[in-house]
Amino acid sequence: MTTYTDKGPKPESGRFLCFDHVTFWVGNAKQAASFYCTRMGFEPLAYKGLETGSRKIAAHVVRQNKIIYVFASMLEPFQPEECGQHLLKHGDAVKDVAFEVEDLDAIFKRAVERGASVVHEPWEVSDDNGSVRMATIKTYGDTTHTFIDRSRYTGPFLPEYKLINDKKDPLLTNLPEIGLLLIDHIVGNQPNECMTPATEWYEKNLMFHRFWSVDDKQIHTQYSALRSIVVTNYEETIKMPINEPAVGKRKSQIQEYVDYNGGAGVQHIAMRTNDIIKSITNLKARGMTFLEIPPTYFKNLRNQLKNSKVEVKENLDELQRLNILVDFDDDGYLLQIFTKPMQDRPTLFLEVIQRNNHQGFGAGNFKSLFEAIEADQAERGNL
Numbered sequence: 001m002t003t004y005t006d007k008g009p010k011p012e013s014g015r016f017l018c019f020d021h022v023t024f025w026v027g028n029a030k031q032a033a034s035f036y037c038t039r040m041g042f043e044p045l046a047y048k049g050l051e052t053g054s055r056k057i058a059a060h061v062v063r064q065n066k067i068i069y070v071f072a073s074m075l076e077p078f079q080p081e082e083c084g085q086h087l088l089k090h091g092d093a094v095k096d097v098a099f100e101v102e103d104l105d106a107i108f109k110r111a112v113e114r115g116a117s118v119v120h121e122p123w124e125v126s127d128d129n130g131s132v133r134m135a136t137i138k139t140y141g142d143t144t145h146t147f148i149d150r151s152r153y154t155g156p157f158l159p160e161y162k163l164i165n166d167k168k169d170p171l172l173t174n175l176p177e178i179g180l181l182l183i184d185h186i187v188g189n190q191p192n193e194c195m196t197p198a199t200e201w202y203e204k205n206l207m208f209h210r211f212w213s214v215d216d217k218q219i220h221t222q223y224s225a226l227r228s229i230v231v232t233n234y235e236e237t238i239k240m241p242i243n244e245p246a247v248g249k250r251k252s253q254i255q256e257y258v259d260y261n262g263g264a265g266v267q268h269i270a271m272r273t274n275d276i277i278k279s280i281t282n283l284k285a286r287g288m289t290f291l292e293i294p295p296t297y298f299k300n301l302r303n304q305l306k307n308s309k310v311e312v313k314e315n316l317d318e319l320q321r322l323n324i325l326v327d328f329d330d331d332g333y334l335l336q337i338f339t340k341p342m343q344d345r346p347t348l349f350l351e352v353i354q355r356n357n358h359q360g361f362g363a364g365n366f367k368s369l370f371e372a373i374e375a376d377q378a379e380r381g382n383l
């Protein structure tokens with residue numbers, strides 16, 4: 001495991017602030033949004049579709065604190081063609097990861113000058129709440145990044161969407177609160193040999209820098225291995241780990257993702273909570289299912305913690321009962337857990353993470369996590 005201290009030169013203009021929202025292209029946006037609401041604790045925020053004058057795309061926007069997901073589906077046969085092709089190839093998948101930025105034009109111009117492919121030149125949309133400026137470029141696979149400058153906008157999401165604040169879903173009002181606060185990191189899986197080029201794309205075009213990395217000598221099981229580099233913006237408010245498979249005895253879980261996704265794409269979105277025990281207890285009460293960790297993991301953990309300076313405040317029996325993983329060093333620890341895939345294809349899954357003075361990504365857990373994933377992979381006949 002390597003941590004980096006060199007942030008590289010500070011960009012002379014433009015600033016990345018945070019993840020703005022994530023757009024999923026799915027077969028049935030109405031139902032996908034409902035699943036994330038009932039199972040994951042999101043609430044309906046906004047909508048666009050035929051009733052609002054959006055003739056080609058229906059989009060349902062859901063929110064939980066600072067996390068906003070947009071589920072979009074095409075309304076007509078074969079249109080927009082790109083949307084249909086994306087669905088055929090990837091199934092329900094993340095299409096766009098949007099960043100809130102300052103000085104969008106500077107960031108866009110620099111990225112394009114340095115070689116980023118343009119998907120959408122800067123454009124502006126407005127309503128009674130002001131105006132928003134956006135631009136979109138291509139990153140790995142068929143995934144895109146949209147830059148959003150909302151400094152002259154006071155609305156809760158974006159123009160062209162109708163807000164949902166009238167009818168409260170009677171089911172949601174009866175479900176326990178989850179408390180996911182913000183997006184902690186978003187991971188992109190790459191085919192073999194594509195991690196370094198994807199990393200360099202962020203370094204060159206967005207002026208991101210390396211934050212953390214692991215290689216296959218550090219992260220491997222009997223069967224499979226993985227390499228990962230985390231890139232981040234100058235202020236280190238946006239973390240994007242980039243993974244690739246490494247050759248093992250059998251198929252890497254990253255390779256399984258790449259096969260089922262049809263190339264590179266977003267593998268998981270990690271969302272932060274301040275109370276993971278409450279979040280996971282309530283997610284399980286809502287019927288969410290998570291990776292199960294072998295009992296030996298917690299036995300080893302208790303032994304390792306005895307020899308460590310760090311004190312985990314949470315009750316270990318409770319963490320074990322909920323299958324929550326712990327990674328730590330002398331200064332702090334993190335708690336994390338991973339859902340099973342969120343759709344039929346073994347592609348995207350979600351992570352819930354709580355940080356206690358620890359900025360890692362759970363490298364200490366990768367091995368046991370891999371073993372848990374491999375057990376599921378074997379069940380799918382893919383190991």
Ligand SMILES: [Fe+2]
Nearest residue numbers: 187270351361
């Ligand atoms: Fe993660």
